Amino acid sequence: MSTALQTPEVAETPNYLNSEYGWKSWLFTKDHKRIAVLYIISITVMFFIGGIFASLIRIELLTPQGDLVNSGTYNKFFTMHGIVMVFFFLIPSIPATLGNFFLPMQIGAKYLAFPRINLLSWYIYIAGAIFALAAIVLGGVDTGWTFYTPFSSTYSNTFVITAAVGVFIAGFSSILTGLNFIVTVHKMRAPGMTWGRLPLFVWANYATSLIQVLGTPVVAITLALVGLERAFHIGIFDPAIGGDPILFQHMFWFYSHPAVYIMILPGMGVISELVTCFSRKSIFGYPFVAASSLGIAIIGFLVWGHHMFVTGMSMYASLYFSLLTMLVAVPSAIKIFNWTATMFRGSISYDTPMLYAFGFIGLFTIGGLTGLFLATLGVDVHVTDTYFVVAHFHYVMVGGMVLAYLGGMHFWWPKITGRMYPEGWAKFAALLVFAGFNLTFFPQFITGYLGQPRRYHAYAPEFQVLNVMSTAGASVLGLGYIIPLIYFLWSMKYGPKAGNNPWNAKGLEWQTTSPPPTFNFEQTPIVTEDAYAYGSESAPEEAHHHD
């Protein structure tokens, strides 16, 4: 059956890519798959813009003196790196691209619940991105991505409001995506697709959506208040006019800590798909992996104060936040153990997506455990606001989320485009990313404990050796990002045809043609088995691997 599907005629069957042509067919599309492609293009552009700022930061930090640019410019570099990467790449990264494309397909739906709102969310994202880019082009912003008051609201004389408006607007795009996913998962599952059969990628995106809908309004309000104080001197955060600067931090982190889970949960969902597919195994402990996503989403809302242990917050509040932060690590640990256990007695292949999954498991373990250093009060006092924190969150955001994103892109690329990427180059790039990443960020744990504060343009000379290692690593990492960009583009025209299910994967998205037809399935599928039913009685259609 699958052999037949790989014949050239099938690739010419009507699909979402060849159903219509012309720019209007893209810019006015209501197809979640086309919108996902629009998002992929947009966030890729933003990722490389953010990456340029990262490179400039690393080049400046080659030497202890601030000699490449002046301090004001350097501060703008790290601010714009943070704003672009967090709000315009990491937060939308997986939900708006792979989630948009595959969440409806994985539950057997023909489209998302609100196709027009989905398109609107992309336009809102673009509007937000335009403001963010305008802030950059006009002369930049230097508050750090965290916009701490009263610096941002009173003292900075850069384009704070422009950037904040960009983030404010982009937040609505995130809320709308979340809303769309929640309604879709509740109302549009195919017959037989019970909650207990949902793929874990869907569970992860569902949990993420809850955070997006509940948390994002808070950061929007917070930034609006910063704007009000800045523009009209209404005393909210600046003590000189009767405000409370720490209030800002409570409000900001009330969103931005859960936002960290917006950035990592969908990645965890991808890893659940990859580990099962490339081990040909049912996930070990399905209910625990699924519930841990919800656990993270809920407990994640109760831990924001761990960013504030040295602000002079009450000791007892600090105790509470420290304890709950330990608790939120448990569901993450559960996932790591279950992925590992899933591989036990599996049939493990080393295709590129699985290499990224291996990388994710290792690096996220380090990212998660070093988070516990920061949750531990006595140690946090020393390491907070140092490079230790920078290293920690890059292990989670890059070692975790970016690896998951790349793993997911390689996994689903054949479904999205109908073409295979070049496996050899992909393995090579995955290796570069892994090696470059560790060389960049591992030394920063050490510089952090030695005391190098973050956001320093010039630093004490004794930290130089470790900083040179970081910069060297960053250039390897950068190469590891550029290679996939090239071969993905190349493969769209020259890649070998992928067939419908090159990995012999079990998800519903693999049971339709590649690229999928506009309404995903010829007939609404009827689900009769659990997710990842590898090796069960109703074996996959055929164990024939496409080469």
Next chain:
Amino acid sequence: MQVPLFPEAASSIARQVDYLYAYLSVVTIVMTGLIFAVVFFFAVKYRRKSENEMPRPIHGSVILEITWSIIPFIVMLSFFWWGAQIFFANATPPSNAMDVYVVGKQWMWKIQYPEGTREINELHVPIGRPVKLTLASEDVIHSFFIPAFRIKHDVVPGRYDTMWFTATKPGRYHIFCAEYCGTEHSGMVGWVTVMTDSDYENWVAAGGTEGSMAQQGERLFEQYGCSTCHQADQQGRGPNLRGVYGSRIQLTDGRSVQADDAYIRESILNPNSKVTAGYRPDVMPTFQGQISEEQLLQMIVYIKSLANPGAPASTGGRQ
């Protein structure tokens, strides 16, 4: 080209923090090593040997799930417990700590001693004696960080924070601003010099000529006209401030407050917010924006000196 893993340890708590950090590091390395090893082992042992291979499904084990939830959580509780102990032990300065006053300002640290010496980006402390820093900010949030002491505290505008340490090793150590505070944030650095007791006494003796902080405060008290209402020998329009510091003040609205640094600061900048019972509001003007944070601290030290009749301002603040 040797890279150390620990910074110098020059305070009484530095090694405690290092031990806890080492414990966390060992757990992290063991756990990561274990995960890496198991993943690697499975990846090799269960590598796909033929394309048609279809392993038998394993659905999970509740006992394993409970085990690998509870055991890590217990280990995490040990992090929590140990970390909280260090944090609590260092939260409150000992009562015999000597005072030093620190004002953060874009982009420098202004440091004053009760004896009256003032420095910028330099802090001198004696070995073996607890030192309490009172932290104030003139503008944005800063953070006072001494890696060799393993301590850090944010310096938040609009209020006072305190931190303390006991230095244990003579030498010069970095002071960093750890909270991003604007353009020259990375230039907001300085040095703490830890000295032996006798060196410190000599250094203090060679100090400033402006008189003690209390005397400087007393001059400000005259200069700003405070003394016309807050009279020392007879009842003025404002309360007599002798004996006020550290006492409980009854307010017009029936509440009572402890007259500490924060209360005195608030009473100077925003006099109508907490008016002493028996006095009228709207008599005293606000000094918001007229008095610098350094001057405020001097006046507080002066008012504090009035609380203790045995130590008049002229003898200096240090006992």
